[in-house]
Structure formats: structure tokens, C-alpha cells
Amino acid sequence: MQSVSIAIIGSGSAAFACAIKAVDRGAQVTLVEDAKVIGGTCVNVGCVPSKILIRAAQLAEQQRRPPFTGIQSHEPQIDRALLIRQQSDRVEELRQAKYQNILDENPNITLLRGRARFCDARTLSVRSSDGTEQTLRADKFLIASGAQPTLPSINGLAETPYWTSDDAVFAEDAPQHLLVIGASVVAVELAQAYRRLGSEVTVLARHTLLRNEDPLLGEELTRVFEGEGIRVLEQTEASRVTHKEGEFILETNSGEIHGDRLLVATGRNPNTSGLNLDGIGVEIGPGGVVRVNDALRTSIPHIFAAGDCSDMPQFVYVAAAAGTRAAINMTGGNARLDTSTMPAVIFTDPQVATVGMSEQDARLCGIETDSRVLTLENVPRALANFDTRGFIKLVVEAGGQRLLGVQILAHEGGEVIQSAALALRNRMTVEQLADQLFPYLTMAEGLKLCAQTFAGDVKRLSCCAG
Template identity: 30%
Template sequence: MHTPLVVLGGGPGGYAAAFLAADEGLDVTIVEAEPRLGGTCLLRGCIPSKALLHVARVIGEVDELREDWGVSYDDRPRIDVDAVRARKDKVIDNLTGGLGNLAKRRGVTVIRARGSFIDSTTMKLEGDDPSIPDDGQLTFDHCILATGSVPAMPPAFDIGSDKVMDSTGALALADIPENLLVIGGGYIGLEMGSVYAGLGSKVTVVELAEGLLPGADRDLVKPLAKRIEKLLEGRVYLNTKVGSIAEAEDGRIEVTFEGPGRFGHERFDRVLVSIGRRPVTKGLGLENTQVVVNQRGFVECDAQQRTADPHILAIGDVAGDPMLAHKATHEGRVAAEVVAGKPAAFDKAAIPAVVFTDPEIAWAGLTQEEARREGRNVDVAIYPWAASGRAQALGRTEGLTKWLIDPETQRVLGCGIVGVGAGELIAEAALAIEMGCEAGDISETVHAHPTMSETLMNSAEVFFGTATEIYKPKRKPAAVAE
């Protein structure tokens, strides 16, 4: 069995690459071990987590009406876990079914099998799909490697209990535990912790670093950290290490803590380990090819997604940070065009990142943390949402919008937003950075009022000292050397 192009992995990068390659006239085969297309993002990541976050967010909004708006309800909402789980699964089914239909309409062959490399142009297929040839081998001219990533689970935490979960287990929503420990204050831990807290669990978060969301700008994290502290009633412990995990005689999970805020033993009904993800590059037979895998487990590739093996390209999580579905999709399209003989390359000025907590955090382009590490001189223009009429009307004034601007050229280099709907707002910033816009392009673009999108314009106005709702001395023009 031979195919000109095989895509190993049917996630958002893999199916995007396969579909575009088919649109370009190539004969394409997807090899995917899962029974459905969609990968981690659709089956047990981005989509199901956002469906559950929606539920938690609406419950939170009801609580806000009680606390701040004089609207009262008789009692707390009653959670039907089976119904919530079924609704989440229905969303997944609808989307995966659509992908299957799109593959058929494009003439893309989908083989349900686990694929591994025998050599640079031959793949071994293992599974019970009747389309697998008798010899279990598939030869190809080119392969796009799109095997994604899996949750990292330290051996010390892997005690063989289903009560110690990774993100996949947490999204299965087996029950709503009375007490849940989240190990890791990154975006996955905070998102899932918010879900379970919204559904009624008593959630505790422990983070080894000195702050939540390590790597994100501190001014963006601060409003979220304050709200998380309130949501979890202060059960957020920083600079704290989890020493050991064991199953106690009562069936609960006993955890030892080592830190200034928390020290000693405590028992939980469930524990979520969310300390990052690792690329899936082991067990694929890559050692039988010329592909180079670095010490972190990522496949080395160039701007055209080509690896050191002329027959193999790599995209998505296996191709390096950031591990984001939208980055995988764009890399997949580049790889497909390269295989089709087009002069494509992945050269993005901004890859937006979003933390779907409440409030959301989003950023694109250069961050303040990066500018500080690199010693880059930038102007930071911040517009506090307390000055926004829309934010005041929503009762959510804790947010802010900021631009990072080159002081010489006035070109926008980065943007950070924290607040309700930040994930939707960041798209304008990504476009502006990608187009090389100047701050004046943003400030002079008419934005609808009253909206949160205005804060992007207002933040640019802060740079010039012309923001209407806040006072900041007008920016002086740069001196001209004589």
C-alpha cells in the first residue's frame, strides 16, 4: 500500500494539513490511532474544557448577580453531572462527526491505526482497521508528523489510582469531588480548578513557583490571582512542593506539602496533576529515520517544517513551543503547501495565547517578561478597565489592556489583556502586530462604543497621552539629532 502523502496524527494540525494537501490535488492518507479525528484539542483538551468552563462561568455570573446586583435566588444550582457530561460529549461528537464528513468529501483516506517508522519511507500500521494491508506496511513519498503531546506525569505521582488524574481524567468528569487538589498553577490547572470550583468542589491549588502562571506578565496575572484567591477561599499555596502522594486506608489520596504556606499532610478525594505536557516522539521509530529529536523531546525542523529527513516534516506540539492548537493548524498548512511545491514558510510575528480562566488572560507578540530578559527598550501603554464604561456596566473593572510599543518607530510589538473576553479581543492585536501597525493606526481606528474592544484603541491613546477617560501627560516627540 502506497500513498504520496501520509499524515501521522489527526489533530488540528494533522487534519488541517491533510485537508489543504487534498485541496491542492494530492492523494492523502491520515493515520490516526484514535477512533475519531480531532486529536487532544477536540477530544480531551481545548473544546471539552471550554464547554465545562462555560458552565462554571454562567454559575459564577449568577453568583455575581446575587452579590452585586440585588438579584436573589432561592438556593444554589443543582448539578446533574451526567447531563453536564453528556452535553460536553455531544459537543465533541458534533465536531468530530463533521471532520469525518470533511475527510470523505475531500477524498482523504483515514486509517485507524498506530503508525511507526520502519524507515524514512515506510510505516508500520498496527490496529484492527480492515483497510490496513496484510503486510501491515504503508509506503509514502512524504510524511507530515503530527503526533501532538500528552500530559506529563512524574513517576512519583503515578500511583496507579484513578483518583490521581491528569487533564484527560479531569475532563472525563467522573464525579464532583468534595475536595480536589490541583498540582500546578499553570493554565491547565487554573482552568480545570475553576471548573470544579464552579461545580461545587473545594479546590486547593499548589504551585512550586512564586506566582501563578509562571512566564506570563505579572500585571496580567495579578487580577486573576486575586479572583482565584477569592474563588478558592485562599487555598492557593505558592513556593510549595508536593513531596509525596499515596492512597490512604480510607481510599482518599494523602499528600505531603513542603512550603512556607503549607507544610505537612492532607487528604483529598481527587488530585489533578497539571505540570505541563510532553511531545509524543518516543515509540514512533524515529530512530529508524534521519529525524533529529532534541533533549526536550521536540523534533528539530526549519521554517518550512522540514526535518533532517528529506521525506518527513513535523508540525504542532512535536515541532516545539508553544504547544497551541492554532499554531499547529498554521504549521500544518505550511507543511502541506511545501509538499505541494509551493514557497511557504512559518514566519509569524505573533502567536496569541489565551488562558480561559475568569478573568481570561491573553497575549500576543512580545511580552514584558521577554523584553526584560532580552534587554529591549519598549514603551508600555496601559489602559485600566476601571475607565471603561462597558467594564463598569458589566461590573468587571479589574482588567487592563496594554500595548508594548517601539519608542523609536511607534510600531506595536506586543499586547497583553486581562479581563472578561480577553481571548476574543486579542485577535485584533495579533493582526496589528502581524501587519506591522503603528500605535497611531490603532488609536485612529474607530471602535464601537461601549465595547471592551475600545480598550485596545484607548491603550494606544495612552501611549500618545490623548486618552479621554484617564489623564496622562502628552507624549513628547523624540528629539531630532542635529
């Protein structure tokens, strides 16, 4: 069988997952990348550096406000330059280990530097930084060009030295007062991190925090934020931004707001505008997102897409799974990507973790639901931690009691949600979940306790009652 040639636009998680699987199945792969470094968003400016920053901020907060009375609190001494140096070193280490080493060790993967554009459905034009161009023909293509921060349409904003998340995760200076425009994942994660690292923080939410999630998650997270001194302005939009003598001035419907730094975190748009997708007939959606089916095929069968430029959920693990499945399908296989039981985590503290349907989702699908909310003072691990902020919510199908979705706000909620995802994947009922053995004094035991509330009052159970 003749080797399949595959051209991949991008060098992030989706691109490398596809390349690795494709060469394992006998293909020849060329990656086309115009960024200075390989690896895409996650390792360079997203998941890895942001989670390092968030963890450092969490440890600082534990020094400032330990939950145990026998541990003396004190204001942490924070050296931002040292933190950023350590963070950057780890990013470079992971980029080398997970991306560059793969290129160096695999002769069947070639990296071509330059900006790609489709000439036709079988040919790419690649323009290098010195202006020279070359063409690249392939049997199959993967569009894995990623996404970039969105800039909202606010008068004056583009003329100011605002931050995107790319800037905020590596900033060595600590703002006195950070203003955050946005109320979703990146906005809430970085808002809390900067507050814990010593900045005053104000969040401008056009609606409420985490508007696209179950409303209880946003309500409770807002309570947590306000308890930490973060000012949350709901139903607030900026109409104009100016920057004078080191100060940002935001004109909003809630009045004039001042701060020395401004973070704009209102989402990300796909990097597809220069690819000529319209010209070759690839179907795109709002904002230039590439439409794909569950086999990762676009409207042109030999062209695939994966990662943040596609209409799949914007999570790195989805991107990698999509890239792998695309490679299988490019090389004669038949793989599908099912995201119906995809867990998601927002790395605030407590963490927001979800899987499956919310009550609102089920209602839109015409499914009648039942649900229970267990507050964390009913979870022994949370009591032992002296941190009972948050809840666990189970949504089930009325009648049959099959689990439909789980929403969690809890310390280490991201570690708990995978158990819930497996329960959904196996179509468990709450009775079956309640009958499972969970280790005592784990946060995951909260899933069992919440399941037990469908049949009775867990306050009337003894410790670790089965």
C-alpha cells in the same frame, strides 16, 4: 504531473488540515491512527469539551454571584451527569462533522488503523491492534502524532487514581475538595471551573501562577482566584502522594494537604517515543519534540511535522495552520508559518490574552521598551458590566513607539486580543492605535484608551473621546 503520495501519522487538527489541503492540490493521502477515535486532542478531550465545561461553570457562577443588585443570587442546581451528556453529544457531533464526514466524502484520503513506526526514511511499519503488520511507503510524510499529559516525578503518584485533564473534563462526580498540581493553562482553567461548579479547590504552584507570562497576569489572576475562594499555594511542591480510603494526602514543603480528588496538569509531552525518529535521523529536542523550520520541515527534507509533537506553540489553530502549510510545501509550494504575532488565550474568567512580546521578552532581545497598564475601571464597557477585574497592558519600542506586545486580563479578553494582533501585524505605533475608531462600550475600546495613556491621562477625557 504524477500524484504525490503522503503518509500522515495522526488524525488530529494538523493531520486533517494537511490532508484536506494536500488532496486539493492533487495528492493521495493515508492517515495512520492507533487511537480508538479520530480527531486528536482538541475535539475529543481538549478545546471543545473543556470550553463547554468552563462556560457551564461561568453561568453557574453568575447565578451564585450576579454583578447586578437587582438580580437575586441563588445557589445553582447542577446535574453533572446531564452536563457531561450534553458535552459528550456536542463532541461527537463535531467529530463526525469535522473529521469522519471528511473521510467519508473524500476518496483520496484513506484511514489506516494501527501504530506507526519508521522502518527507514521512506517506509512506515503499521501494527494493528490484532498484531498484524503492514508497510506503507510514501513520497512525503507528516508527523502529527500529538501529545499526552505529562506525569511529574512524585513519589507514590503513579500508584494513585489521579486525574489528568483528559479525565477531569468528563468526570461526572463533583469532588468535595479538588487538589490541582500545576499552574499553567490547563491547571488554572480547570481549577476555576471546578470551583464554580461547587468544589473546594487548592492549587499547588511550583513557582507562581502563569510563570511564563508577564508577572502582572499571574499576580492579578491569583487575586481573582482567591476572591472566588480558590486556595493558591505558591512556591509549593509535592514530594509524596498517597491515597487512602478515598482521600489523597500530599506531602509538600507547605505542609500536608488533603483532598478527595487530584488533578495533575503539568503540561503535555509529544507522542514520538515509538516512531524511531532517532533511528532514521530526524532531529528531536527535549522530551522528544520534533524540531521543524518555518516551512515545517524536519532535518530530513521530505519529512514534515506539525501540531503538539513539534516545537511549534501548542495551540490547535497553530497546528491547523502548520498542517496546511506543510501540505503546500509537500506538493511543490513554498509556504511559511510566522508565529511572531500569534494571539493566545487562557479561558479563565477574566480571560488571559496575549500577543507579541512582554517586557521580559523584549529585554532578552536587547530592545528598550516603554509600557502602560490601564486598569479596567477606566474602560466604560467594564463599568457597565460591573466587572472591572483586570487590566490591559501595551508594550512598545522606546523611541519609535511601535507596538511590540499586548497583555490582557479581562472579561472576553480573547475577543479583544485579535485586534491587538492585527495592530502588531501591521506594525502600528501607539499613536496610530489611539487614532483608530473603536465602537463605544466595547471591551476592545480599552486598547484605544490604553494607547491614549502614552500621551495623557484618560481619566480627564469625556466618554468616547477621540
